[in-house]
Amino acid sequence: MAERSTAAVDVADNSGEQPLTAKADQSTADGVAKNPERDTDIEEAQGSGGIEGPGQKAASPELHSGHKLARRYRLEECVTRLDGFSSWRAVDEKLRRAVGVHILPADHTRARTVLAAARSSALLGDPRFVQVLDAVEENDLVYVVHEWLPDATELTALLAAGPLEPHDAYQMTTQIASAMAAAHREGLAHLRLNPNAVLRTSSGQWRIRGLAVNAALRGITSGTPQRADTEAIGALLYAALTQRWPYENDAYGLSGLPKDIGLIAPDQVRAGIHRGLSELAMRALINDGATASRHEAACTTPEELVKAIGEMPRIRPPEPSFTAPPEYQRTTYQQGTYGRPAPHPGANQPIAPPPPPLQSRTGKALKWAVSALLIAALGLGSWQLADALMDRSGKSDDTNKTQPTDDGDKNPAKSNPTQIRIQNSQEFVAEGDAQHPNDVSKTYDGDATTYWRTKSFNEGPPIAPLKPGVGIVYDLGSAKQISSADIGLRYPGDHTTVELYAADSLSPASLDSMTRIGSVTTTGTTATVKPGKKVKTQYVLVWLTAVPQSGYDSTLYSGAGYKQAISEVKFAG
Numbered sequence: 001m002a003e004r005s006t007a008a009v010d011v012a013d014n015s016g017e018q019p020l021t022a023k024a025d026q027s028t029a030d031g032v033a034k035n036p037e038r039d040t041d042i043e044e045a046q047g048s049g050g051i052e053g054p055g056q057k058a059a060s061p062e063l064h065s066g067h068k069l070a071r072r073y074r075l076e077e078c079v080t081r082l083d084g085f086s087s088w089r090a091v092d093e094k095l096r097r098a099v100g101v102h103i104l105p106a107d108h109t110r111a112r113t114v115l116a117a118a119r120s121s122a123l124l125g126d127p128r129f130v131q132v133l134d135a136v137e138e139n140d141l142v143y144v145v146h147e148w149l150p151d152a153t154e155l156t157a158l159l160a161a162g163p164l165e166p167h168d169a170y171q172m173t174t175q176i177a178s179a180m181a182a183a184h185r186e187g188l189a190h191l192r193l194n195p196n197a198v199l200r201t202s203s204g205q206w207r208i209r210g211l212a213v214n215a216a217l218r219g220i221t222s223g224t225p226q227r228a229d230t231e232a233i234g235a236l237l238y239a240a241l242t243q244r245w246p247y248e249n250d251a252y253g254l255s256g257l258p259k260d261i262g263l264i265a266p267d268q269v270r271a272g273i274h275r276g277l278s279e280l281a282m283r284a285l286i287n288d289g290a291t292a293s294r295h296e297a298a299c300t301t302p303e304e305l306v307k308a309i310g311e312m313p314r315i316r317p318p319e320p321s322f323t324a325p326p327e328y329q330r331t332t333y334q335q336g337t338y339g340r341p342a343p344h345p346g347a348n349q350p351i352a353p354p355p356p357p358l359q360s361r362t363g364k365a366l367k368w369a370v371s372a373l374l375i376a377a378l379g380l381g382s383w384q385l386a387d388a389l390m391d392r393s394g395k396s397d398d399t400n401k402t403q404p405t406d407d408g409d410k411n412p413a414k415s416n417p418t419q420i421r422i423q424n425s426q427e428f429v430a431e432g433d434a435q436h437p438n439d440v441s442k443t444y445d446g447d448a449t450t451y452w453r454t455k456s457f458n459e460g461p462p463i464a465p466l467k468p469g470v471g472i473v474y475d476l477g478s479a480k481q482i483s484s485a486d487i488g489l490r491y492p493g494d495h496t497t498v499e500l501y502a503a504d505s506l507s508p509a510s511l512d513s514m515t516r517i518g519s520v521t522t523t524g525t526t527a528t529v530k531p532g533k534k535v536k537t538q539y540v541l542v543w544l545t546a547v548p549q550s551g552y553d554s555t556l557y558s559g560a561g562y563k564q565a566i567s568e569v570k571f572a573g
Contacts, residue, residue: 063088063103069143070136073101084108085217089148092133095458098148099133102217103141110219111142117212118144124186127552127559128179130199130209144213151551152199152207155236156252159195159243166274169240170315172198173233173280175206177309180229181302183211189225191215193232195239195252205554226301233305234284241266241273246285276312283308417483417572424475427452428541430468430511440472443569451490453556453565454547460562461495461546468511469499471543475506476571479536482517484572487527490556490565493548497521500529502537514541521546542569 063086067075073090080087085104092099104111118135134145158164176198180190192214199207222228238246245254246263257263263285267278283299299305422444427437435454442450454470463469487498501514508514517531547564556565
């Protein structure tokens with residue numbers, strides 16, 4: 001069980017001189033532009049320039065559903081068979097999860113490039129990119145295994161329903177530009193950045209698939225990769241604002257711009273478009289030396305685009321709309337008309353007189369009986385009250401004689417537990433690597449929005465057998481008796497197990513050298529551990545042995561998996 005996945009990306013270079021749609025049509029040596037079959041990872045029409053390298057076309061491997069690679073990856077469904085390679089949805093039988101696999105013959109002209117691109121992109125380790133899990137040459141085949149995100153939606157599908165809201169378009173551009181800036185700092189480019197390569201997860205996080213790998217599969221290169229990827233981001237923003245592709249050719253289910261008009265600003269295509277975003281799209285699209293829209297400097301790199309976004313006023317999400325509750329309607333029972341026929345409109349309804357009091361012989365007898373019972377009850381109650389008062393006065397002297405003073409009180413009131421201040425802390429590593437040792441002080445800084453977090457595990461909730469657990473040792477300053485420990489958690493779910501141990505130092509030798517004093521299992525975001533026996537200790541280990549499953553966390557940049565984060569730890573004595 002690996003602690004986390006590595007990221008999947010694509011390398012390619014775009015010149016930015018003309019749309020990739022046009023260049024792809026020119027490059028038909030491998031059947032790229034002629035074959036209309038959809039490729040879920042590698043799409044044909046791209047808004048940035050790119051040139052497909054020459055090479056002899058290799059036959060696609062003859063594979064079928066049920067075939068296994070490395071006795072582990074079982075192929076389920078072929079989603080693309082194109083240009084000498086095929087792409088599959090598969091199942092990793094070892095970790096019991098869905099994955100995607102690109103397969104091509106080992107003698108394919110691009111096999112070496114694909115392997116190198118996959119291995120380079122896997123080292124990036126950025127959760128904003130779809131993760132590359134494996135890149136192998138075996139049995140005359142080269143295959144690249146990557147994450148499969150069943151809860152994610154392609155930008156293509158989102159735009160089919162209409163343009164994005166300004167805040168969504170702003171968030172998409174911000175996250176994609178910052179991710180690509182980080183990739184280029186590591187020498188990686190995408191060059192196939194199109195609406196099919198951009199995904200939005202169920203948590204609202206935008207992720208990119210195909211960094212380096214998709215372009216290598218297509219043989220796309222560029223002399224100006226940063227300019228190409230920046231233009232591609234501009235095309236994505238243009239499409240998100242207008243639901244139109246910013247080139248003459250139709251692509252990705254979007255209509256292109258009218259011929260002979262040229263590239264016009266998004267706010268000239270549709271009314272009501274955010275002016276700042278419209279200008280930003282043009283600055284990214286027109287980056288080949290031409291003057292950008294409204295005399296602003298063109299953005300030629302993702303880094304410059306990130307800077308331009310930072311200079312814009314922040315676009316806030318729309319205010320939630322609340323539907324006014326319907327006006328309160330009294331029921332017919334409350335209106336006093338229950339069981340009565342509805343009155344005719346305009347008719348004066350007589351007011352019914354109240355029923356007469358009990359005037360019959362039976363009614364009078366009933367009233368006398370009730371009165372007699374009340375008198376008897378009052379008399380009995382008075383007698384019991386007088387008797388109790390007499391007994392109490394008779395015993396008061398003896399009570400006063402035997403009552404001890406405050407100094408000799410044998411049953412004093414229990415005092416409220418006092419909070420114990422944490423003096424120091426250190427992450428305890430029983431086996432393997434540390435989690436995030438530099439963040440342990442965030443668990444007692446008084447700020448519930450800061451966290452120490454575990455890594456994301458592929459299996460759970462029990463962390464074993466990968467590790468016996470993860471946790472932090474706290475120094476209380478001196479030996480103190482602990483009555484409870486309150487731990488704030490970030491992720492709810494099934495389930496979190498927290499154990500307390502009394503340690504002999506801030507750096508105990510092993511878990512066996514400590515004494516277990518309590519444990520609790522919870523499915524919520526708080527855990528209260530009460531020691532089962534009285535113990536005084538200066539050092540306490542908060543130990544996690546089981547953590548719940550949670551999706552990608554954009555706040556903590558934590559990948560999906562079994563994980564937990566601690567906000568605040570409080571000890572009471």
